[in-house]
Amino acid sequence: MKRLLMHVLLILLMVFAAGCGSSTTTQPQQQKDFSIRVGGSSTLAPVIAKCADDFTEKNKTWKKVKEGFPDEPIAIFVATGGSGFGVKAATNGTVDIGLVSRVVSDAEKQKLPNHQLITLGYDALTVAVHPQNPVLKIRPNLTTDEVKRIFAGEIKTWQQLDAALPDRPIVLAIRDLGGGASQAFDDIVMKGTPVSKDAIQFPSMGALAGKVQENIDAVGYVSTGLVKQNQGKIAVLSVDGAEPTAENIVSGKYKISRPLIIIAKQQPDEREQQFVNYLVSDKGLQTLETMGFIPVKNK
Secondary structure, X not given: OHHHHHHOOOOHHHHHXXXXXXXXXXXXXXXXXXXXXXXXXXXXXXXXXXXXHHHHHHHOEHHHHOOOOOOOEOEEEEEEOOHHXXXXXXXXXXXXEEEEOOOOOHHHHHOOOOEEEEEEEEEEEEEEEOOOOOHHHHOOEEOHHHHHHHHHOOOOEHXXXXXXXXXXXXXXXXXXXXXXXXXXXXXXHHOOOOOOOOOEEEOOHHHHHHHHHHOOOEEEEEEHHHHHHOEOOEXXXXXXXXXXXXXXXXXXXXXXXXXXXXXXXXXXXXXXXXXXXXXXXXXXXXXXXXXXXXXXXXX
8 A cells, every 4th residue: 555655646746747856866867768657637546556556566677577678676656637737748748658537639639649548448427425415315316407507506505406405505526627527527517617616626536535525515526436445435416317337337328427548659668568558458457447447348
């Protein structure tokens, strides 16, 4: 666990962006030659970090990955920063592999002529609440329009949603604009309608999920992976009669879903290719599934 947490330290963004840090300063060539830098989506980053940890534990050095590789320790650094950062960092070469948890736009693709987009799997954004929120018993199913009106701030209290609910303010928890969840939720639910100015923005999906766990009146769009990883601490509502189950996500019945994508170079170096191969292997996709997402092979 300690190794895994080290992979996802946000401070690595500073290393990537500024080129600072002891290893980069004293041995720039070694950093360039023997490490892989990955960054972007806070939803996908923990999955990639776990894969990196498993890959490193199994092989220890690059020489054990493939004969002819240097006898150097494997170093794969994974940082968060949002899907927008993942696209931008892959575009300008700040990272070797970008992480995105939303559709990559045509305009973004035009800036990535020398890259490939690989879909690892799919996630859904659940309408998540505290397990003790009475809405779960009184109104366990919402329409897409009701969800839209809640996040737009038109429905401000739980009682405005249903007269049997408490007359308490609804606390809105959303991702910041750099997050893939923010764009996916806007595309599918809000469709251009602004989110309420009273909504609290969070820099990561983990922080957003934490707000739902701690506040009985909070509602937020939380990734299915985070819901599974926090079973009993987060509850979800159905939307248009569909629960966010794997079956409903795969069939398209639950509509608030998004792809989980890695952006790799069209011609990655041999070490990067070996790690990409691991991510798309049965072992890598199993890790994705274990952490609560739907691997592409099941879609």
